[in-house]
Ligand SMILES: CCCCCCCCCCCCCC(=O)CSCCNC(=O)CCNC(=O)[C@H](O)C(C)(C)COP(=O)(O)OP(=O)(O)OC[C@H]1O[C@@H](n2cnc3c(N)ncnc32)[C@H](O)[C@@H]1OP(=O)(O)O
């Protein structure tokens with residue numbers, strides 16, 4: 001990536017590879033805001049056959065079009081065996097947090113057929129970087145139809161979402177990608193914990209270990225039927241204030257983390273069936289909320305298997321341990337995920353996750369997830385354990 005030219009990214013206010021190691025550059029915004037009145041008022045030009053469309057994700061029809069575009073054209077693993085299959089309910093959850101802007105749900109249609117062929121989104125988020133809480137856009141779901149790749153459409157999508165974010169007087173963004181771009185603030189490894197090893201081996205997600213039989217493998221990953229922690233229960237609406245206090249206090253230790261308030265916690269962390277699950281530990285003696293764990297539901301389509309079409313995956317989200325050892329808390333998360341029929345439990349090596357990954361029998365994934373800030377420079381690349389932010 002050091003030799004590669006980035007004709008678009010070299011024009012953007014992001015850390016540039018040639019600046020790497022130059023600690024004389026100040027930490028913080030790279031470009032200063034301009035008056036909103038000076039922001040380009042009209043959308044960027046698209047190639048002739050295409051037009052912009054603001055996607056109303058509340059509309060069943062539009063949400064289905066977005067779902068179908070992503071289902072057939074979104075992120076695949078490096079071996080093109082799996083493709084993320086975000087559900088419609090998940091998309092509505094991910095795209096309508098407190099304070100969201102419908103204008104940041106941006107589509108490109110073919111003028112004649114009205115077919116949706118590209119998509120990009122932003123949602124507002126308060127992100128703390130060291131001691132500064134910065135209003136940012138979290139940019140996600142960038143997708144160009146497979147038939148329209150390598151036509152430089154992505155830079156136009158990115159410039160358009162940037163323009164619409166600027167119109168709301170927001171000048172920074174956060175995003176992640178499996179590809180290396182100028183310039184990651186950190187790079188995370190992802191890990192997988194088998195819950196249904198037979199299916200994972202069947203579909204080629206995992207391979208039978210050397211000197212391992214299938215029955216020995218099933219036994220290796222077997223989990224208890226019941227959780228171990230006294231007071232471990234599903235989060236409920238009345239828990240929002242306590243979970244907010246617990247999470248805000250815990251996230252203080254990380255260099256980059258969301259600045260969640262109660263409205264954010266209510267949206268992002270209250271259980272939502274087939275979207276997000278969250279559990280907490282309420283001390284049986286004191287009724288204090290001492291620990292929290294959560295995971296979101298993101299299936300992947302299995303692209304080349306006869307027997308199975310969907311891989312049911314749970315992704316570790318935000319976890320807080322103050323009394324229950326994180327190892328025990330996460331083992332309880334695995335137990336409830338298994339009971340909910342997930343095939344695999346995924347986690348990044350962010351926050352304190354690396355303290356439980358190996359011991360709970362997670363295996364390393366075959367790729368990395370790079371984190372980026374737009375128009376905000378950090379003096380040093382972070383360790384993934386300094387990161388307290390999980391993007392969907
Ligand atoms: C202040 C507010 C700021 C808001 C904006 C903040 C920034 C937000 C940034 C977005 C964050 C999204 C986060 C997110 O959604 C999570 S990462 C998931 C991205 N989506 C996918 O991987 C889905 C499958 N792939 C595709 O749909 C296409 O391959 C895409 C659309 C990815 C690229 O379409 P294409 O047909 O394959 O390529 P061209 O159109 O010809 O364009 C090539 C240029 O695009 C650069 N590129 C490639 N992949 C990228 C990626 N994932 N991020 C950023 N840039 C990416 C590439 O480096 C090159 O630029 P360069 O020549 O300079 O190297």
Ligand SMILES: CN(C)Cc1n[nH]c2ccc(-c3ccc(F)cc3OCCn3ccnc3)cc12
Pocket residue numbers: 075076077078082083084140141176177178190191300346347348365367368369391392
């Ligand atoms: C974060 N969010 C922006 C989606 C996103 N974009 N690009 C990605 C690249 C990797 C991961 C990822 C993150 C955590 C994890 F445990 C496994 C992952 O990908 C496995 C490979 N894979 C890709 C599709 N199906 C399976 C997510 C993403």
